[in-house]
Amino acid sequence: MKDPVDVLIIGAGASSAAVAWSLAETKMHILCLEQGDWMKPSEYPSTARDWEARQLNDFHHSPNRRARDTDYPINDADSPIKIANFNGVGGGTVLYAGHFPRFHPSDFRVRTLDGVADDWPIDHATLEPFYAENDRMMGVSGLAGDPAYPPHEPMMPPLPLGKAGATLARGLNKLGWHWWPSDSAIASVDYEGRAKCINLGHCTSGCAQGAKASTDITYWPAAIRAGVELRTRCRVREITTNEHGMASGVIYYDANGIEHFQPAEVVILACNAIGTARILLNSASARFPNGLANSSGLVGKNLMFHPYARIVGYFDETLDGYRGPGNCIWSQEFYETDRSRGFVRGYTFEFSRGQGPVMAAVHGMQIGRLPWGTEHHRAYRRLFCHRTGMVAICEDLPDEHNMVTLDPVLKDTNGIPAPKITYRLSENSRRMLDHAVARASEILRAAGAQDLWSEAPIPDGGWHLMGTARMGIDPARSVVNEWGRGHDVKNLFIVDGSIFVTSAGVNPTRTIQALALYIADNIKQRLATLFD
Amino acid sequence: MLSADQSRSLRCLAEMMIPASAEYGMPSAGDDVILGDILQSLGRDTDHVIAVLQTLDAMSAGRFADLDPGRREALAARLRETGGEALMCLTRIILQCYYRDDRVMRSLGMEARPPFPKGFEVEQGDWSLLDPVRARPKLYRDAG
Numbered sequence: 312m313k314d315p316v317d318v319l320i321i322g323a324g325a326s327s328a329a330v331a332w333s334l335a336e337t338k339m340h341i342l343c344l345e346q347g348d349w350m351k352p353s354e355y356p357s358t359a360r361d362w363e364a365r366q367l368n369d370f371h372h373s374p375n376r377r378a379r380d381t382d383y384p385i386n387d388a389d390s391p392i393k394i395a396n397f398n399g400v401g402g403g404t405v406l407y408a409g410h411f412p413r414f415h416p417s418d419f420r421v422r423t424l425d426g427v428a429d430d431w432p433i434d435h436a437t438l439e440p441f442y443a444e445n446d447r448m449m450g451v452s453g454l455a456g457d458p459a460y461p462p463h464e465p466m467m468p469p470l471p472l473g474k475a476g477a478t479l480a481r482g483l484n485k486l487g488w489h490w491w492p493s494d495s496a497i498a499s500v501d502y503e504g505r506a507k508c509i510n511l512g513h514c515t516s517g518c519a520q521g522a523k524a525s526t527d528i529t530y531w532p533a534a535i536r537a538g539v540e541l542r543t544r545c546r547v548r549e550i551t552t553n554e555h556g557m558a559s560g561v562i563y564y565d566a567n568g569i570e571h572f573q574p575a576e577v578v579i580l581a582c583n584a585i586g587t588a589r590i591l592l593n594s595a596s597a598r599f600p601n602g603l604a605n606s607s608g609l610v611g612k613n614l615m616f617h618p619y620a621r622i623v624g625y626f627d628e629t630l631d632g633y634r635g636p637g638n639c640i641w642s643q644e645f646y647e648t649d650r651s652r653g654f655v656r657g658y659t660f661e662f663s664r665g666q667g668p669v670m671a672a673v674h675g676m677q678i679g680r681l682p683w684g685t686e687h688h689r690a691y692r693r694l695f696c697h698r699t700g701m702v703a704i705c706e707d708l709p710d711e712h713n714m715v716t717l718d719p720v721l722k723d724t725n726g727i728p729a730p731k732i733t734y735r736l737s738e739n740s741r742r743m744l745d746h747a748v749a750r751a752s753e754i755l756r757a758a759g760a761q762d763l764w765s766e767a768p769i770p771d772g773g774w775h776l777m778g779t780a781r782m783g784i785d786p787a788r789s790v791v792n793e794w795g796r797g798h799d800v801k802n803l804f805i806v807d808g809s810i811f812v813t814s815a816g817v818n819p820t821r822t823i824q825a826l827a828l829y830i831a832d833n834i835k836q837r838l839a840t841l842f843d
Numbered sequence: 844m845l846s847a848d849q850s851r852s853l854r855c856l857a858e859m860m861i862p863a864s865a866e867y868g869m870p871s872a873g874d875d876v877i878l879g880d881i882l883q884s885l886g887r888d889t890d891h892v893i894a895v896l897q898t899l900d901a902m903s904a905g906r907f908a909d910l911d912p913g914r915r916e917a918l919a920a921r922l923r924e925t926g927g928e929a930l931m932c933l934t935r936i937i938l939q940c941y942y943r944d945d946r947v948m949r950s951l952g953m954e955a956r957p958p959f960p961k962g963f964e965v966e967q968g969d970w971s972l973l974d975p976v977r978a979r980p981k982l983y984r985d986a987g
């Protein structure tokens with residue numbers, strides 16, 4: 312048996328890093344167990360000539376395709392939206408694009424304002440100081456004054472507009488629609504020892520420059536300097552409990568497949584909305600027959616993605632192509648509810664730039680724009696560096712039928728039951744996607760696009776994982792309380808996207824991390840009475 | 844690993860997909876260097892590639908590479924109609940090796956190098972485009 316620790320955190324991704332760093336000042340013995348490895352930025356794909364190919368292989372965003380030793384399989388056959396993640400120090404932030412929007416005040420009051428889903432037990436004002444603290448740690452580029460948001464000040468200038476951004480902005484201006492430079496967790500100038508973005512165009516397979524704020528280069532070095540211990544290649548199978556129904560530690564496998572028991576006073580789950588639900592369900596015992604912390608029956612339920620639409624146009628003029636970063640501008644013209652549109656809640660457009668030479672060809676062939684034979688070269692030149700467009704990120708409403716369960720057959724390399732996803736697109740989402748495709752087509756035409764293409768939902772776009780252990784005041788309707796502590800198990804906390812009550816229509820990570828800091832702050836304030 | 848016959852069929856297919864172009868100064872995807880790269884890059888998709896080549900041979904009732912060009916065209920067209928994941932994988936591997944070839948990248952106006960460490964230039968753009976948006980009232984709802 313290992314020496315007991317005060318706090319054991321499972322997973323070393325976005326939320327874990329924030330909670331570990333914040334708790335470090337207590338000088339408690341904090342240990343984080345992560346199934347993956349530390350990343351080596353000098354070996355990221357953009358450092359070599361096979362940069363685009365690796366994104367389709369060992370840096371693929373699907374764990375099933377990537378299939379590293381450090382990944383676990385996910386059965387997502389019963390979902391029109393497939394799972395994307397990364398397992399390693401930094402978690403999903405290793406691959407994320409670094410789009411870094413905040414939630415809006417209305418996102419926490421969905422039931423009150425729009426009569427659907429549920430309100431959060433906390434509000435925007437409560438999270439505001441933690442958003443600000445997280446922004447300092449991650450570093451945010453952007454521009455103050457966005458009329459779609461309450462005032463906040465990004466600390467770095469916006470990422471360049473570029474040819475693509477300017478073209479799209481002109482289209483949006485013709486229509487009189489909102490747009491603004493996106494808040495991005497990408498350094499536009501040197502920031503806290505990180506070098507500024509040099510437009511590698513390859514943010515979503517790891518940033519070799521270190522300009523993108525993945526938590527392995529932001530929070531983790533600071534947390535480790537402050538005394539947090541991070542053990543990699545440790546895959547947790549289950550959380551154990553004692554005779555009082557409190558968490559007593561975890562059972563995990565090391566890189567050699569050897570089983571260990573690690574005792575702990577407090578256990579914090581930070582494995583994302585799929586990994587966390589999986590561990591809770593795998594921790595069933597005589598006392599907790601339906602899985603740990605699951606008296607509500609809601610562990611694994613209410614899984615939310617953001618159904619995405621992708622809409623692109625091909626232009627006569629040469630655009631940015633392979634030159635990045637991908638992030639550029641966003642529009643929240645259709646964010647707040649307007650029932651005349653035929654759906655409730657709304658979506659954000661995030662505008663992208665272009666594609667590298669390989670992806671331009673692969674995608675061109677997939678969508679029938681690039682023929683075989685002698686016409687290939689001429690057609691390719693009409694596509695390459697002539698494409699830009701956007702995605703629409705639609706708010707997904709919680710639905711108990713959308714869920715993570717344990718697959719009866721599929722297991723990871725340690726023999727731990729793998730998660731199984733069951734998900735259906737709601738009618739509200741379908742209408743929102745249709746609306747987004749129609750409006751995006753107007754933008755692209757106004758910007759001068761000749762040829763349009765779209766897909767909705769993006770089939771492999773399950774990169775935002777939320778809702779499977781929701782927070783709330785009522786133990787019958789939620790898994791954790793309003794500061795992240797398990798209703799059923801009082802020394803168990805959850806800090807990742809599982810605890811989201813609703814999904815908003817923006818990328819989640821800035822809010823996931825702000826919540827993790829807020830929960831850490833509550834733990835620190837309540838240390839003397841933490842388990843009462 | 845592909846057999847010598849399978850490699851020949853793959854070369855034929857690659858050449859049909861992307862023939863050489865004197866107009867653009869482009870090699871074909873069946874060029875020795877590119878084919879060498881393709882053969883080394885099959886990796887986790889090897890089974891898919893072999894499956895496509897076996898299908899082609901079966902359709903040819905012999906070796907695809909030994910058919911006359913007209914017949915090869917007809918069979919390749921039939922193969923593409925059937926489509927499927929295996930053909931998608933094979934296509935992707937050919938494209939990923941072709942479009943990273945030095946000659947191809949240069950012909951497209953790119954430097955033949957990875958993005959890092961030199962990076963690329965992206966113009967700042969004209970931020971005065973934002974002026975009409977700056978003038979708008981707030982869009983977000985107060986939530987009390």
Ligand SMILES: Cc1cc2nc3c(=O)[nH]c(=O)nc-3n(C[C@H](O)[C@H](O)[C@H](O)COP(=O)(O)OP(=O)(O)OC[C@H]3O[C@@H](n4cnc5c(N)ncnc54)[C@H](O)[C@@H]3O)c2cc1C
Pocket residue numbers: 321322323324325326327344345346347372395396397398399400401402403404405406407408409410411412515545546547548581582583584586587590774775776806807808809818819820821823
């Ligand atoms: C391609 C892609 C693009 C994205 N783009 C954006 C974006 O632009 N903006 C945005 O806001 N978000 C984006 N995201 C989502 C973002 O990455 C996630 O929201 C965020 O990382 C979630 O944080 P988390 O702490 O909940 O979990 P994660 O960051 O997923 O971390 C979970 C960690 O737990 C570990 N773990 C899981 N199970 C176990 C176990 N049993 N034992 C030990 N360790 C375990 C995993 O290995 C992983 O490292 C993107 C994601 C992807 C994949």
